[in-house]
Amino acid sequence: MMLNFKPLKPAALLAATMLMCVAGPSAQAQERHGGHGGYVGPQRGGGSHASPHWQLDRRYQHNHYYxxxxxxxxxxxxxxxxxGHGRGSYFFHSGVWFSPVGSRYRVVAPPFGIVVPVLPPAYTPLWIDSTRYYYANGSYYTAATDGGYTVVPPPPGAEQARPLPPLPEAKPAPDPIIxxxxGQNAQQTxxxxxxxxxxxxxQPAAQVDASVFQRAVAACMDGRGYTVR
Structure with missing residues (x-):
């Protein structure tokens, strides 16, 4: 599936819009310099490979394009x-947040207080004033009381924070086979x-427990005529 990201204005820039090639998500969060979450963007380092439609997030040596x-x-x-959050809903994928705009989806900053079941596939861990934070794509996350991760405002002292050394990477869980x-086609699937x-x-606890969310998805797909392994 190819996604065309384009500004609402001006029209002259539409032809230069970057294409995004998106792959399936991984529920396994990684430390900084981890996977790019399936997005195919400019090459790292900027220069002639950079695009105004993509931004390199260099903060805390995160070094990922979004x-x-x-x-x-x-x-x-x-x-x-x-x-869902407040009176609306948002969509989350690999550290990128979307808000519906008619039949399309705008890339936005997430609202403070929204909870996700898992961290983005790539993030940078920080330790600020005795609290562990997780940074990705301009947003800060902390562990929620009941599980999952909450988007929070930049904490005091964030500008002076330094990234923590990466933890040993766990082997990512394989994506489920559907x-x-x-005989449903790829579009219907x-x-x-x-x-x-x-x-x-x-479903109860799905937004704060990744295993609950994954089991719920598998049960739903089974009910629609799919085998999930």
Whole structure:
């Protein structure tokens, strides 16, 4: 699935919009310099490979590219999670947050207080005033009381913080295999998976326990005629 990120204005920049190639998400969070979450962006280091539609996040040596906030996608990445907050809903994928704009999705900053079941695949751990924070794409996360991770405002002293040494990387859990028992095509399979992702977030503890979320998605897909292993 190819996503065209483009600004709402001006029209002259539309032809230069970067394409994003998105792969399935991994529930296994990694320390800094981990995977890029499936996005294919400019090469690291900037220069002639950089694009105004992508931004290199250098803070805390994070060194990852993300689509610029304010750009609009014609669709969501496969596996994006729908998360309700306040009177609206947001979509989360690999550290990038989306907000619906008509039939499209704008890249936005997440609201403070929203909770996700897992961290982005790539993040930078920080230790600020005796509290462990996780940084990715301009946002700070802390462990939520009941599980999961909460988006919080930049803490005092964040500008002077230094990244923690990386922990030994655990072997990522393999992505589940989804088999369409009823012969569903790829487009229908992806549509069903996104709907199951949205339904899974409504289940008790799903937004604060990744295993609950994953089991809910598997149960939903099974009910729609898929085998998940």
């Amino acid at each position: 689509p610029s906030r304010g750009y609009v996608s014609i669709g969501l990445p496969p596996g994006a999670i729908s998360i 088999y369409p028992r009823s 992806e549509s069903d998976r996104q709907e199951c992702n949205r339904w899974a977030t409504t």
